[in-house]
Amino acid sequence: MHQKIAGSLTGRITKWLVLVAVVALTGLMATFSAKLVDVQNNEASSWLPGSAESTKVLDELSQTVDPNDIPTLVVYHRDGGLTDDDLATMEEDGAEIAELDGVTDQGVLTPAAAQAAAAQGAPVPTLVSADGQVAYLYFVLNFGADGWNAIPEAADEIRDLATLDGGEVHLAGYGGQAADSAEAFEGIDTNLIFATLGVVIVILLFTYRSPVLWLLPILCAVSANFIATGLVYLLAKYADLTVNGQSQAILSILVIGAGTDYALLLVARYREELRRHEDRHEAMAFALHRAAPAIFASAATVAVGMLCLSFAELNSTAGLGPVAAIGVTVTVLVMTTLLPALLVICGRWVFWPKRPTYRSAEPTSTGLWARVGRAISHRPRRVWVVTTGLLLLACLGLFRLDTSGLSTEETYTQEFDSIKGQKLLTDHDLSDNSNTIQVTTATDRAGDVQSALSGIDGLGAPGEVQELSDGRSWFEATIDADVSSSTASDIVEAARDAAHDVDGADALVGGGSAFYLDTKIASDRDSRVIMPLVLGVVLLILIGLLRALLAPLILIATVVLSFGAALGISALLFEYVFGFAGSDPGFPLFAFVFLVALGIDYNIFLMTRVREETATYGTRKGSLIALASTGGVITSAGVVLAATFLVLGSLPLVFLAELGVAVALGVMLDTMIVRSVLVTALNLDLGGKIWWPSTLDSADEPLTEAEAQRPLETVH
Secondary structure, X not given: OHHHHHHHHOOOOHHHHHHHHHHHHXXXXXXXXXXXXXXXXXXXXXXXXXXXXXXXXXXXXXXXXXXXXXXXXXXXEOOOOOOHHHHHHHHHXXXXXXXXXXXXXXXXXXXXXXXXXXXXXXOOOOOEOOOOOEEEEXXXXXXXXXXXXXXXXXXXXXXXXXXXXXXXXXXEHHHHHHHHXXXXXXXXXXXXXXXXXXXXXXXXXXXXXXXXXXXXXXXXXXXXXXXXXXXXXXHHHHOOOOOOHHHHHHHHHHHHHHHHHHHHHHHHHHHHXXXXXXXXXXXXXXXXXXXXXXXXXXXXXXXXXXXXXXHOOOHHHHHHHHHXXXXXXXXXXXXXXXXXXXXHHHOHHHHOOOOOOOOOXXXXXXXXXXXXXXXXXXXXXXXXXXXXXXXXXXXXXXXXXXXXXXXXXXXXOOOOHHHXXXXXXXXXXXXXXXXXXEEEEEHHHHHHHHHHHOOOOOEOOOOOOEEOOOOEEEEEEEEXXXXXXXXXXXXXXXXXXXXXXXXXXXXXXXXXXXXXXXXXXXXXXXXXXXXXXXXXXXXXXXXXXXXXXXXXXXXXXXXXXXXXXXXXXXXXHHHHOOOOOOOOOOHHHHHHHHHHHHHHHHHHHHHHHHHHHHHHHOHHHHHHHHHHHHHHHHHHHHHHHHHHHHHHHHOOEHHHHHHHHHHHHHHHHHHHHHHHHHHHHHXXXXXXXXXXXXXXXXXXXXXXXXHHHOOOOOOO
């Protein structure tokens, strides 16, 4: 039945119908794909759940404080001190900036205006440092709910206006950070994809050693990326799917990496079948029939694992779930329709110069992985015990993993303009008055709440109380720390403890730093909930695929061990090689989901082949045949996926750089150590017991010396 369906997709006529249909769909979706950047939402506040305290504050202030207000600073600096002419220039710049589109009606607060207001007793911030070397302008940008994409253009205008001969000027505050974030993701829809494709092409050329064959998987990966990103755009625009620069970057990497993996597996099986069948259409029908279960199980594992992210409290994490699942689903459909059609249309010549001719010898039976399998077969128990011990040792690096969060400066791998401005403010003891806590409270207890917050170290004096409605009021206080730093989080926690202790006030503390703190709280909760959920879902898929219980449990355990080792080694690399200050709170969860979902792929590829061969040869010899047959293609697939995730490091964001390194390292551990050595050694040691409670290999015959030594027969 399945073979008949597989053959119908690549028949002499249907192959052309498939080609036309997929190409037409690709062309249609490509028009939407290019617009995906336009519907990104990179605003931090949109990532939080409604239950977060900072979100509740935002809701209370929605009628008074516009959530789209973006406090922005222009920081001026001159070694030796700013001159009177410099201060005059700042006043002129302030007047011009006030006229720009997007600057709110409150205008620009300049040093002269702040000094005049202070002389009249108004509570205004100090805009000039005590040493006179640094000063700044303060204003608010607002482009509406859909106007965040206008920030980079506004930033360029401001930078053109604000200059200082012989000095330096930087755009800081939330506006500067938003502009720098846009710059960090600039070209994500083109540069990242081209870099990824370039890496994959090099690897495919080395793997296939054919000047033509590499082109077919690449064309299919590009088609899948256009269709997936186009579909995600439509869902983001019309179904409120949350998409940000981070999820778009991961989507493209996942589509190209996973797509190439599926292509490698299918092409390898097709090449095997071409040696057994004279007609290439028949060979593809058999190849699809035998490879499809592993490919679809792999894709289902990744897709369902990604969908588990939908249960996250963080909207950004929850949004990545369906985005990644859509990418994987589209990719597997393209790779099992368009790629087979192209391979059959092209014929055997596409493998030139090493064409797989009918009845030619299968080279994998005497290859590297056949020799590895024979070496393991002599002492499988010793091999898996030693391998497990080494992986457990690598897990000790987890004690060096710091997921308390990163400051704005530590978030990027390069020093952006807003970071330079923030450092100047910090070094010259100027508070960034764009970073505040916003406190809502019962009006009759507002004074008590202000008093409770007055003694908190690092928190400025509470500002004027303003009434809201229904007996509620609010006020602000400046945090003397970087908005996303652990210091700011500590100040927010102290403020919340003090405010919550005021009886009858029902006080809530929000603001920029509170958003980051709530993000960490939500990330910790998501890790506790989603990690076990992913393991449970993957285990059920493996049980259904392998029709056994013990083998899936063993595979899950090996993947978790691989994850721990990869994260442990990564933590040491982050600290001692790359010099990163720490990790984002959401990093462990993202790394876990990708490593478990992707890492189990290679075990699926191996174990489905083991099960197939067990019916004829028994578990132990079937394991050696499976390793010899799949070793080369799985290793190539692992290298491709690792290399594509490493491309994330080309974006100047520590989170993505760390994620790329951890996933790449984990994938290589899975392909080179866990799948080839650990799992194979366990199979050889346990034999037919791995299929418990199934009786697939009830005879459970041990390997003879001759079977372990002679070349493995993989053509039957």
